[in-house]
Amino acid sequence: MSDDLRAAVLAAVADVNLQLPDERRLADADTTPVLAAGSTLDSLATLNLLVGVEERCAALGLDVALLDEALLADPDGPLATLGTLVAHLAAVRAAAG
Amino acid sequence: MSGGSATPVELVTDFTAGTLAGLLAHGDDAPALTPVEHPAGPLQATLHAALAAEVAPRTVTVVWADPVRSVAGIAAAAAFEEVDPDAVRAEVTALADLVVRLAARRRAVLFVRWGRDDDPGLGLLDLHHPQAPGRLVADADAALRAAFAATPNVLTLDPLPWLVGAGPAPWSPRQWFATKVPYAAGVLRAAADAVRTAVRTLDAGSRRIVLLDLDDTLWGGLVGEVGREGLVLGGHDPRGEAFVAFQHDLRRLTRIGVQLALVSRNDEAVALDAFDHHPEMVLRRADLAGWRIGWGDKGAAVAELLAELRLGPASAVFLDDSPAERGRVREALPEVLVPEWPVTPLLYRAALRDLRCFDPATLSREDRARTAAYAAERARTGDAAAAASIEDWLASLDLVVDVRPLEDVDLARATQLMNKTNQMNLATRRTTEAELAALAAAPDVDVVTVRVADRYGEAGLTAVLAVRVDGDAAELTDLVMSCRVMGRGVERTLLHVAGRLAAARGAATLRATFVPTARNAPCRAALEAAGPARDGDVYRWDLAAPPAAPDHVSLAGSAPGLA
Numbered sequence: 001m002s003d004d005l006r007a008a009v010l011a012a013v014a015d016v017n018l019q020l021p022d023e024r025r026l027a028d029a030d031t032t033p034v035l036a037a038g039s040t041l042d043s044l045a046t047l048n049l050l051v052g053v054e055e056r057c058a059a060l061g062l063d064v065a066l067l068d069e070a071l072l073a074d075p076d077g078p079l080a081t082l083g084t085l086v087a088h089l090a091a092v093r094a095a096a097g
Numbered sequence: 098m099s100g101g102s103a104t105p106v107e108l109v110t111d112f113t114a115g116t117l118a119g120l121l122a123h124g125d126d127a128p129a130l131t132p133v134e135h136p137a138g139p140l141q142a143t144l145h146a147a148l149a150a151e152v153a154p155r156t157v158t159v160v161w162a163d164p165v166r167s168v169a170g171i172a173a174a175a176a177f178e179e180v181d182p183d184a185v186r187a188e189v190t191a192l193a194d195l196v197v198r199l200a201a202r203r204r205a206v207l208f209v210r211w212g213r214d215d216d217p218g219l220g221l222l223d224l225h226h227p228q229a230p231g232r233l234v235a236d237a238d239a240a241l242r243a244a245f246a247a248t249p250n251v252l253t254l255d256p257l258p259w260l261v262g263a264g265p266a267p268w269s270p271r272q273w274f275a276t277k278v279p280y281a282a283g284v285l286r287a288a289a290d291a292v293r294t295a296v297r298t299l300d301a302g303s304r305r306i307v308l309l310d311l312d313d314t315l316w317g318g319l320v321g322e323v324g325r326e327g328l329v330l331g332g333h334d335p336r337g338e339a340f341v342a343f344q345h346d347l348r349r350l351t352r353i354g355v356q357l358a359l360v361s362r363n364d365e366a367v368a369l370d371a372f373d374h375h376p377e378m379v380l381r382r383a384d385l386a387g388w389r390i391g392w393g394d395k396g397a398a399v400a401e402l403l404a405e406l407r408l409g410p411a412s413a414v415f416l417d418d419s420p421a422e423r424g425r426v427r428e429a430l431p432e433v434l435v436p437e438w439p440v441t442p443l444l445y446r447a448a449l450r451d452l453r454c455f456d457p458a459t460l461s462r463e464d465r466a467r468t469a470a471y472a473a474e475r476a477r478t479g480d481a482a483a484a485a486s487i488e489d490w491l492a493s494l495d496l497v498v499d500v501r502p503l504e505d506v507d508l509a510r511a512t513q514l515m516n517k518t519n520q521m522n523l524a525t526r527r528t529t530e531a532e533l534a535a536l537a538a539a540p541d542v543d544v545v546t547v548r549v550a551d552r553y554g555e556a557g558l559t560a561v562l563a564v565r566v567d568g569d570a571a572e573l574t575d576l577v578m579s580c581r582v583m584g585r586g587v588e589r590t591l592l593h594v595a596g597r598l599a600a601a602r603g604a605a606t607l608r609a610t611f612v613p614t615a616r617n618a619p620c621r622a623a624l625e626a627a628g629p630a631r632d633g634d635v636y637r638w639d640l641a642a643p644p645a646a647p648d649h650v651s652l653a654g655s656a657p658g659l660a
């Protein structure tokens with residue numbers, strides 16, 4: 001189950017949305033781009049989102065590193081959308097056993 | 098938020114200001130702010146950049162920097178190097194001078210007070226040894242505040258509540274290394290709120306008066322029902338103690354120029370008696386700038402009182418435990434701040450402190466004396482007319498009065514209502530559950546219970562009626578109603594229901610004998626408003642023209658004549 005991970009991501013999204021104008025706020029949808037084409041996030045907002053997700057995952061007992069050069073350089077990778085981000089977190093947790 | 102009237106807020110920080118700028122620019126609350134960022138850098142350099150910048154005249158500047166990154170001597174101490182405290186003091190003095198120079202070119206400077214981060218420094222010695230970083234930061238903080246004391250437009254913001262409120266990890270190493278912001282997101286949110294509050298205070302001034310309901314707002318219980326002796330106030334009781342603590346906080350507001358006034362549905366003499374004689378009342382009459390205590394519309398009462406005190410609605414806060422009354426005042430006077438209010442009085446003081454709308458930008462002797470000045474003015478000022486529309490408000494309530502024959506499940510509550518209600522009580526006849534059940538079982542009597550609900554919620558079982566019919570003559574023997582629902586047309590509806598109950602049994606007339614007590618004048622007023630013939634304390638309706646129900650009330654339920 002990844003409901004708690006999805007909630008962690010959405011809580012971080014809510015924090016970031018407070019810093020953004022209405023037209024750039026992230027929608028609560030798996031397809032919402034993070035790094036993928038069409039993202040409304042600038043670099044600072046992207047980092048704020050990923051830090052927020054990392055901190056919330058840590059509170060759930062999941063130590064995950066999203067501020068990774070390879071991840072950040074891949075717009076079609078695990079950080080492409082909110083949906084792929086949640087899937088990535090679930091995979092990291094599964095791999096950690 | 099945006100718009101031409103947005104206040105420019107310049108950010109002089111030694112960390113990336115973009116996140117804070119975003120929170121300031123896009124917050125939902127007023128006032129609208131337009132952040133002006135400087136590139137993050139050492140505080141001294143950023144202050145010089147600000148001094149050289151052209152900014153709008155209304156600009157408010159926030160200076161927020163960490164002392165370890167701002168003062169070379171403190172940085173050295175944090176690295177456990179030997180330092181000269183006098184040299185540190187000289188560096189701090191130079192920074193203070195820059196801030197004061199900047200303040201001369203700005204409307205105000207909001208300086209975020211210095212404190213230690215989560216570095217334990219020298220541990221037990223950190224606040225003691227003259228070269229310890231904690232001690233140097235504490236000394237620098239004191240020196241800065243002393244240096245700013247003579248510059249009234251340098252105001253200090255205390256970040257401690259932001260840090261405490263942000264949870265167990267207010268400093269975020271992740272955030273620092275990723276974005277060069279040392280704080281967790283919650284700290285920045287609280288900081289943005291504090292800046293907004295400060296600008297609001299500077300822009301429009303703080304709220305100047307608190308308008309207070311009484312029952313279950315300033316004390317527990319209904320004073321008209323239980324008398325001052327029965328109020329929940331003080332004593333060894335969590336709620337009683339919480340009401341006292343709330344009153345203490347209200348009273349301290351009066352010492353910074355915030356006025357207190359009462360807007361309550363009550364008998365004025367009974368309510369004020371509690372102020373004069375309850376041993377645990379913190380607030381006394383002398384603390385009040387004025388009051389409107391009666392049975393009228395609260396929207397109109399607030400308007401009248403503010404006019405009497407010569408205050409605008411934008412200067413007022415209205416506190417009431419009743420969602421319906423809050424809704425009414427919001428509707429009648431949108432500029433009055435009407436916050437949602439906790440259900441439990443244990444949270445009242447915290448809710449008052451959270452409002453953050455009373456912060457004074459200045460504090461004068463006149464502010465401190467304002468309550469006394471208003472007390473004198475009260476003696477001179479006449480009433481002013483209120484412009485609020487009670488009819489529109491009542492129509493918006495979606496008020497439903499549900500009338501049902503007394504059922505066993507309601508017997509205890511109905512008996513309690515009969516025995517505790519004083520103000521809206523026709524005969525003030527006390528009874529037992531067995532007696533009330535027997536009355537309801539009598540073949541010539543209808544005993545009904547009444548529940549009231551509106552768009553704000555359900556008030557529950559709030560009234561009981563008993564009608565006895567003998568041939569074509571009916572007698573309303575009991576009418577009791579909680580004063581929680583007074584003033585919304587429910588009392589008129591009850592008389593209408595009594596008429597329909599009587600008519601359903603074939604009665605042509607309805608009679609009610611009012612038994613006066615010291616407290617039930619509101620019941621007489623309700624009877625007289627329903628248009629009966631009167632002979633002393635006996636009121637009589639011809640059921641060919643029965644008491645009318647107000648248009649804004651919907652009747653429901655299964656009582657005879659209504660189903």
